[in-house]
Amino acid sequence: MTDLTTLTLAEALDGLKKKSFTATELTEAFIRAIETGNGALNAYVLPTPEHALAQAKISDERLAKDDPRPLEGIPLGHKDLFCTNGVRTTACSRILGNFVPTYESSVGANLWNAGAVMLGKLNNDEFAMGSSNETSAFGPVVSPWRRKGKDGQLTDAKLVPGGSSGGSSAAVAASLCLGATATDTGGSIRQPAALTGTVGIKPTYGRCSRWGIVAFASSLDQAGPIAKTVEDAALMLGAMAGYDPKDSTCVDTPVPDYAAQMREGVKGLRVGVPKEYRVEGMSKEIEALWQQGIQWLRDAGASIHEISLPHTKYALPAYYIVAPAEASSNLARYDGVRYGLRVPGKDVVDMYSQTRAAGFGKEVRRRVLIGTYVLSAGYYDAYYLKAQKVRTLIKRDFDEAWNTVDVVLTPTTPSPAFAFGEKTGDPLAMYLEDIFTVTVNMAGLPGMSVPAGLSSEGTPLGLQFIGRPFDEGTLFRAGKVIEDAAGRFAPPQAWWHSASTGR
Amino acid sequence: MQVDEATVQRIARLARIKVTAEEAKALEKELSGILNWVEQLDEVDTSAVEPMTRVVPVALPKRTDEVTDGDIPDQVTKNAPQTEDHFFVVPKVVE
Numbered sequence: 001m002t003d004l005t006t007l008t009l010a011e012a013l014d015g016l017k018k019k020s021f022t023a024t025e026l027t028e029a030f031i032r033a034i035e036t037g038n039g040a041l042n043a044y045v046l047p048t049p050e051h052a053l054a055q056a057k058i059s060d061e062r063l064a065k066d067d068p069r070p071l072e073g074i075p076l077g078h079k080d081l082f083c084t085n086g087v088r089t090t091a092c093s094r095i096l097g098n099f100v101p102t103y104e105s106s107v108g109a110n111l112w113n114a115g116a117v118m119l120g121k122l123n124n125d126e127f128a129m130g131s132s133n134e135t136s137a138f139g140p141v142v143s144p145w146r147r148k149g150k151d152g153q154l155t156d157a158k159l160v161p162g163g164s165s166g167g168s169s170a171a172v173a174a175s176l177c178l179g180a181t182a183t184d185t186g187g188s189i190r191q192p193a194a195l196t197g198t199v200g201i202k203p204t205y206g207r208c209s210r211w212g213i214v215a216f217a218s219s220l221d222q223a224g225p226i227a228k229t230v231e232d233a234a235l236m237l238g239a240m241a242g243y244d245p246k247d248s249t250c251v252d253t254p255v256p257d258y259a260a261q262m263r264e265g266v267k268g269l270r271v272g273v274p275k276e277y278r279v280e281g282m283s284k285e286i287e288a289l290w291q292q293g294i295q296w297l298r299d300a301g302a303s304i305h306e307i308s309l310p311h312t313k314y315a316l317p318a319y320y321i322v323a324p325a326e327a328s329s330n331l332a333r334y335d336g337v338r339y340g341l342r343v344p345g346k347d348v349v350d351m352y353s354q355t356r357a358a359g360f361g362k363e364v365r366r367r368v369l370i371g372t373y374v375l376s377a378g379y380y381d382a383y384y385l386k387a388q389k390v391r392t393l394i395k396r397d398f399d400e401a402w403n404t405v406d407v408v409l410t411p412t413t414p415s416p417a418f419a420f421g422e423k424t425g426d427p428l429a430m431y432l433e434d435i436f437t438v439t440v441n442m443a444g445l446p447g448m449s450v451p452a453g454l455s456s457e458g459t460p461l462g463l464q465f466i467g468r469p470f471d472e473g474t475l476f477r478a479g480k481v482i483e484d485a486a487g488r489f490a491p492p493q494a495w496w497h498s499a500s501t502g503r
Numbered sequence: 504m505q506v507d508e509a510t511v512q513r514i515a516r517l518a519r520i521k522v523t524a525e526e527a528k529a530l531e532k533e534l535s536g537i538l539n540w541v542e543q544l545d546e547v548d549t550s551a552v553e554p555m556t557r558v559v560p561v562a563l564p565k566r567t568d569e570v571t572d573g574d575i576p577d578q579v580t581k582n583a584p585q586t587e588d589h590f591f592v593v594p595k596v597v598e
Contacts, residue, residue, distance in 0.1 A: 102578035205558045251561055317541040328518060335519070337591050339582035348594045349519065357521035365520055369511070369530065370537055372518040383541070388554030390547055395555060427533060428540060444558025469559050 004029040005175040009074055009232035010259075012178055016063055016073045023059035023073025023117065027052050030075045030119055033497070034176050040496040043161075043171040045080055045138045046088055047120035055117040062115065071239050072115030077177035079168050080121040081128055082108045082223075083212040087118075091214040092136040093126045095359025096340045105212025106244045107181065107223045114239040119177050123167030126361045127331065128188055128216045131433035133166025134424055135363045141166040143196060143417060144174035144491040148458035154493060159417045159459065162192030162433075168226045169196040174496055179227040179236050183213060185220045186319055187412075187437025190449035193226050194412035194462025197451040197489030199233045199479065200226045204470045205444035206251035208237075209244030217326035218249075220319075220441040229488065230450060230479040234258035237472065253470055261473035262480045267301035269478065272405030276312040277436060279414065286411045286461065289453050293409055293463045296485040297478065305405050309397040314390050315439040320431060321374050321387035322442070327364075328371025334359060366427065395443040398466075407474050410436050412462035416455035440466050448475040450482045451489045460489050504538040506531055 193200025
């Protein structure tokens with residue numbers, strides 16, 4: 001039998017329906033891959049093999065009765081930011097060390113109700129604050145990709161898988177799951193997807209319910225999938241999305257058949273290329289990749305138009321007011337009283353302060369402090385209100401653009417994957433990782449990253465599509481054209497599987 | 504905006520995060536750097552701009568004001584570090 005872990009999600013669905021293999025066999029293949037591969041990658045912070053096999057058993061019963069649900073028997077990884085009923089959920093923070101939710105996130109419930117199987121909880125930057133997965137309390141995730149040296153051989157330097165959904169991107173790229181859930185506040189789905197050769201989509205704000213997801217910045221957070229192919233991402237998002245009365249910002253609008261929309265092609269589609277994204281310091285190969293993407297879309301029948309999004313440069317500074325401000329408010333709940341860590345103090349305030357100092361990592365403390373500062377008495381108008389007004393202008397730029405184009409094409413990241421520690425010394429250098437993705441969150445629009453080529457170091461690069469509100473379908477159409485032209489990208493060697501058990 | 508050590512300690516108190524003198528020194532520089540960087544927003548004229556609230560104009564959904572949940576004290580207190588008879592226990596607050 002072929003290695004089941006190398007299938008795409010769509011191929012696996014097909015194989016299950018044709019009874020070429022069972023859901024249990026498929027799940028067991030992934031459990032073995034996690035056993036041999038996770039030690040080196042640290043993508044899963046909590047594998048849940050028994051839970052997975054129990055779900056797979058139910059899937060096999062449904063498949064035997066020819067009554068499968070949309071994702072019947074599909075093994076997925078689940079970002080540790082999603083609350084899971086009876087399964088430890090930590091947001092990869094010490095402060096939630098042993099938190100075991102008594103409820104399931106709505107997006108998670110949608111997936112399990114669609115027949116998907118949970119293989120385990122995936123690593124991420126602490127409270128999703130980071131772009132390299134280096135801030136996790138469980139330690140960093142190692143990318144399955146490695147750089148090529150001058151001699152063409154792979155080097156040993158550990159690369160980051162991007163962040164904050166670094167466990168998700170690494171697990172998908174290393175075939176430790178068929179697809180993974182992720183969340184995106186400033187680029188946390190698209191940037192890790194770009195750095196690992198996977199497909200990631202952040203849907204429109206309000207498309208997926210935020211209920212039961214550990215909150216970072218409530219006006220920016222959205223859930224979405226990271227998958228091996230555009231079609232797989234379409235299938236996953238279709239199951240994750242949908243109205244939920246438990247999230248008052250979740251929008252009651254029909255979820256279309258994304259996989260069907262994906263096949264519509266781009267003939268006549270008007271693609272905008274924003275001149276403001278030609279930023280200083282963008283690498284030559286990213287510029288070349290962008291031009292290549294433009295050519296592929298043109299060849300497929302789309303028309304290309306230069307557009308202007310004049311407030312682009314203000315998105316990142318405005319984000320670094322809005323996101324920390326909302327985070328400082330959301331993270332106020334971690335007080336050592338209702339759940340998680342408690343460090344005793346001489347009085348209740350001392351207990352709070354000791355608990356939060358010990359429980360939050362450095363980057364989280366930094367952001368809570370910034371957020372507290374910009375929201376403190378006398379500063380609200382100058383910072384938070386100002387940033388929210390700038391947001392209106394950023395959104396207005398896009399509203400203008402939609403008069404002449406249907407979708408916008410940009411690079412996903414300004415540079416390829418970097419090595420451990422390369423950007424940790426300077427918070428501003430790390431924040432620049434999100435320069436192309438953060439505008440999309442600020443405007444609340446859907447954005448998707450599709451792998452489009454390799455850097456001179458042999459590591460993946462992604463292109464990003466930005467769409468109108470609730471028009472994810474156009475992103476899948478455009479993404480599919482890039483995927484068909486560029487092909488798929490997998491790490492050249494499965495070095496992460498331990499030799500003892502082999503593969 | 505230059506953040507001094509006293510300001511760092513004031514914010515840390517507001518945020519209920521204990522910060523050592525050594526950490527405060529490092530934070531002075533980091534917070535000043537970030538706040539100086541966001542000051543570029545001052546270039547943008549926002550005098551006639553409303554702050555953004557929603558991506559698409561949607562009215563906040565409403566429901567009947569009635570109890571839809573509850574009677575689950577075991578679940579509510581299950582993860583608490585210290586409880587007694589379904590109450591959260593904290594250090595003495597009132598003298």
